[in-house]
Amino acid sequence: MSEPFAVEFDRFNLNYDDNEVLKNINLAIPSGTCLGIIGPNGSGKTSLLRSIAGLIQPVSGGVKVFGHVPSRSWRHRQPIGYVPQWKSIDREFPISVYEVVMLGRTGHLGFFHSPKTEDHDLVKRILQRVNMLELAARPIGQLSGGQQQRVFIARALAQEANLLLFDEPGTGLDIPTQESIYRLLEELHEDGITTLTATHDLMALEFHHFDRILCLNKRIIAFGPPEEVLTPDILAKTFSGVPWPTKLVGRGA
Amino acid sequence: MDFFLAPLQFPFMQRALLGTVSIGILAALIGTFVVLRRLAFIGEGLAHGSLAGLALGYVLHWDLYLVGNIYTVALALFIGYLHEKSKVSLDTAIGILFSTSMAIGIAIISNLKFYTKDLTGYLFGSVLAITPFDLNIILGATVLILVILTFFYKEFVFYAFDPEMAEVVGLPRTVLHYSMLSMIAITVVIATQTVGVILVTALLVIPAASALQWTRSLKVLLSLSVGFGVTSAVVGLYLSYYLNIASGASIALTAAGIFLMSFLFSSSPINVRRSLGFKEK
Incomplete structure (x- = not known):
């Protein structure tokens, strides 16, 4: 895949009924990125992944995958791998x-x-x-x-x-299983596959080195390399309204 | 041997046998998907809703089952559409439309001099009254649906197991969904000829449910389900002939008997022991 960007969001707005779920998302994720998407529950992580998978349509703006609108017939030829949140x-x-x-x-x-x-x-x-x-x-x-x-x-x-979407892959699993899943993510990264992993669990960052982090809370709070993004300020902003991570981060993470 | 062959000297009995076997196969196959997708209520709803289609056919002096088929397929598609476009659950959409459709049917019938004999056949099944034309419709529909299921087997299995992922992979989920609804509608209308509206669910659900007691492999499940469906149909037909009872009742009761046996003797004796009140050691 010679396209420079795996996923591009352009002024992307998504609503459920009258509730704004994603606001003005502008984002270009380079091919081969191993991206971690963090944000509290209800921050739109799943909706972002489902939009890329072509399962939901925006009210305005658009998304492209490897330079193409991911229509159904396109997905038939150029697969997008999606591992949804663990459900019974x-x-x-x-x-x-x-x-x-x-x-x-x-x-x-x-x-x-x-x-x-x-x-x-x-x-x-x-x-x-x-x-x-x-x-x-x-x-x-x-x-x-x-x-x-x-x-x-x-x-x-x-x-x-060439693009794999993981929604909370470790949630509800024991530590060894989580570790094996993140080891697999690393191997995929080495194979040059773009992976987007959503998680509300900051512990996932302990297990795995993402080369880019997206902080999401209905809109983009920050996007960049972990050392730039994972600051107390940005995390506090991302998790605002959620009590425990703010405190945790405040204690000097 | 005479017991089995004697009735077959009558052409109506030959047609009845061919018709019931064909319907037994079709209902068991589609019924397996109905059970797996938990769509039992739609089978029931479409059967009742088909009343308006058959009444319409009667008024227009067209073939009842042909009009019934077309009408019921339209009803099934409309149920799917209402569910998709409005904020009602599938169960509610079925409830609204099947009762409305049945009301239309009752309104037409009550306004006409409908022969009670026709109505009884429709409600309870009249397998011995299958005409050569009816038989053609039954066989045609069975072959059509068998061909569709064979060619698109992996797509329908994917849709039945995980519709959302089927869509991600690029399968036309909506087309698969509406095709399945249409096939259920056709099966239901065809099956009313042998078991009647009231007992259609028996032929649709019980063979698959019985088979599910024995296996966790889809291919084995489909074969067993067809085996049970055909057995119910044939045994039920002979019972109907010799005991002079409505074919719908004898077929449904045979199917229920198979389910009871499957439940009692399948490989999960623990469940039976538990349901009988034994404690596990």
Whole structure:
């Protein structure tokens, strides 16, 4: 992907009913960036990611991914990997780990085609990478939260996307699982893949070095390298109205 | 052997057998998606709402089931549209539109001299009255839906499991959603011929629910569901013939019997033990 920017927001405004969710977002994220998006709950992190994934439309302004408007037919050809916030999935649904990851190949396969040998090989390699190969035949409903999260990450990897969006990938998971997820993020970064990771948990910054940080609270508070952005002032502004981080930061983080 | 073959010397019985088997397959396949997407209420709603379509067909002296099909597909699409465009849940949209549609049906019927025999057939199923034309519609619809499901299997599975991610990957979620609603509508109207409006849900939901007691693999689930659907249809048809009871009732009761057996004897004896009040050790 020779485009200089993976994601560009241009005077982007998003409302839900009459509530402003994102205000005047102007942002250009260079290709290959490993971006951390921080902000309190309700700051619009998920909406920002969902806008990039093409799931919600702005009231005004626009977003481009690798220089293109991410329409549905475009996503079919140029995948955007999206790992949504961990939610309780339909545990009853009769589908195995392997089959879920293979769903990620749907866009590449196109209509009327079933998976070929190379698709099967790729899915096995990815399952190996997220350490889920032994559980490939397991129904998805019989997995723990951390295992499920790894399967959904594997599905995003199976899309072979150059842009991956992670929404709170570590939330609700134990520390070793969180560490393994952030290790994977690092590997993806080394592969040159652009990753956007949203989190309200500042501890994530301990686990992982993001090369850019976006502080979001309905509008952009700050965007830049961590050493410039992670200052008590900016964090206080980002988390204004949320009591504990302000205090924590105030004590001299 | 004579027990099985004797009834088949009558052409109406041949048509009935072919029709019920075909409907059994179709309802079980679509029913599996209905159960997995938790759309049981839409099956019920569309069946009741189809009354207006059939009444309309009756007034216009056109084929009841052909008009019924077209009408009910339109109703299904409208339910989907109302749910999408207004702030009502899918259940509420179904509730509003199926009762309205049924009211229109009742209004038309009460204004006409509708033969009670036709109405009974519609309500309780009249599998022995399937005409050659009806049979063509049944077979045509079954083949059409089988072809669609085969060609777009992976897309429908993705949509059923995780509609939002299906959209991210670039699948036309809305098209898949409305196609599924249309296929449910056609299945429901076709199935009213064997089980009647009131018992359509039985044929749509029970085979898939029974199969779900046995497996967590989608392909096995679909096959088992079809097996149970066909068994219910055939056994129910013979029971209807020999015991002289409405085919809808005998088919639904056979399906219910299969569900009971599945529930009791499937691989999760712990659940049964628990439901019988035994403590786990």
